[in-house]
Amino acid sequence: MSSRRQFIQQLGLASLGGMLSPSIGVAQSKTAKIYTVTGAINASELGVCLSHEHIMSNFGAERSYQPNYDATALKAQVLPYLKRIKSLGVDSILDCTTAYFGRDVKLLKELSEESEIYLITNTGYYGAANDRYVPEHAYQETTEQLAERWINEFERGIDQTDIRPGFIKIAADGGGVSDIDKKLMQAALKTSQATELTIACHTGDNPAVPKLALELMNEESIEPSVWIWTHAHQMETSEELIAMAKEGMWISLDGLRIKGYYGGADQLVLDKHLQHLLALKEQSLLPRVLVSHDGNSFPRGGAIRPYEAIFTRFIPMLKENGFTQQEIDQLLVVNPQQAFAIDK
Ligand SMILES: [Zn+2]
Incomplete structure (x- = not known):
């Protein structure tokens, strides 16, 4: 068992001073940390955390390593929004935009400094959208070579900066598991073994992906808590989510992206x-x-x-349905710390 897993087992409740409820928090080992774009923080500093958002992306455009954003327009739109999110109590956000569809770590760093929200970037490739954002070299290289690229980003920094990824992001298409998606999964697991970083795998309603992930992890004696079933809310029923959670995998219900504040469609998402x-x-x-x-x-x-729907709509709904403040803090404060803290 890795030291990270031991530390998770040793966790107990202690005072954190979190935004939602000052009495709830997680006692972290002194070395438990999370790499943000502005440097490593103690995991307990993560605070109220949104674990799957996109600060920006080029999704829909052609694959390109250089995102070439209009930085002035981007900042004019994003900074006021980040300030609004901070006013709702958010302390940290994991940015799930990978390389080749819009990751720009230098811009993320500037946005983090100006908004005073911790932003966490990723390493890995996006294998959904019919592999549109998978670079050519991913097909030619071995799993080990691919993992080496991602491990290098963790050890040496991304794009000649000292910014390190705080997690691994990959994605798989629906309908079984393709060869390239399997390769990305294996490379992610190798990267995780070398770095301790947790893997968020865009999956949705394709239970073949977490099933294969579990097999691969069992083969290598890897704790399933390094794996996040991302977009798991897309499953019609909860049985498979329960089964994988019992195995120790993280279940990410991350589609609370409602467009307006009223109307039947929004309510369906929340429900x-x-x-x-x-x-x-x-x-x-x-x-x-x-x-x-x-x-x-x-x-x-x-x-x-x-x-922002979690704060404006979903928390009130959770309270109406019997969720305690402690349970809400568990979802937004305690669990993200446990999911992403590493000892490296
Ligand atoms: Zn996403």
């Missing part, structure tokens, strides 16, 4: 997340769950896709 959460809670599995919006504050220069 679906609530239904999964209630099912997981009934099995005492809330300690395995992450919640987020998959919003985007600069989708190729388009209108902001908000990431």
Whole structure:
């Protein structure tokens, strides 16, 4: 068992001074940290955390390593929005935009400094969208060579900076598991073994992906808590989420991206997340769950896709449905720390 897993087992509740409830927090080992774009922080500083958002992306554009954003337009749109999110109580955001569809760590660093929100970037490639954002070299290179690129980003920094990834982001298409998606999964696991970084794998309603992930992890004696089933809310029923959570995998219910504030469609999104959460809670599995919006504050220069419904809509709904403040803190404060803290 890695030292990270031992530390998670040793966790107990202690005072954190978190935004939502000062009495709730996690006692971290002194070395438990998370790499943000402005440097390593103690995991307990993560605070109220949105674990799956996009600060910006070029999704929809042709694959390109250089995102070439209009930095002035981007900052004019994103900074006021980050300040709004901070006013709602958010301390940290994991940016899930990978290389080749819009990752720009220097811009993320500037935005973090100016908004005073911790931003965490990633290493890895995006294998969904019919592999549109998978670079050519990923097909030619071995799994080991691919992992070496990602491990190098962790050890040496991204794009000749000292900015390190705080997690691994990959993605798989629906309908079984393709060869390239499997290769990305294996490279991610190798990277995780070398770095301790946790893997967020865009999956949605394709249970073949977490099943294969579990097999691969069992083969290598890797704890399933390094794996996040991202977009798990897309599953119609909760059985498979419960099964994987029982195995120790993280379940990310991250589609709380409602467009307006009223209307039936929004309510359906909220209800679906609530239904999964209630099912997981009934099995005492809330300690395995992450919640987020998959919003985007600069989708190729388009209108902001908000990431605030958790605070404006969903928390009140959770309270109406019997969730305690401690359980809400578990989802937004305690679980992200446990999911992403490493000892490296
Ligand atoms: Zn996303």
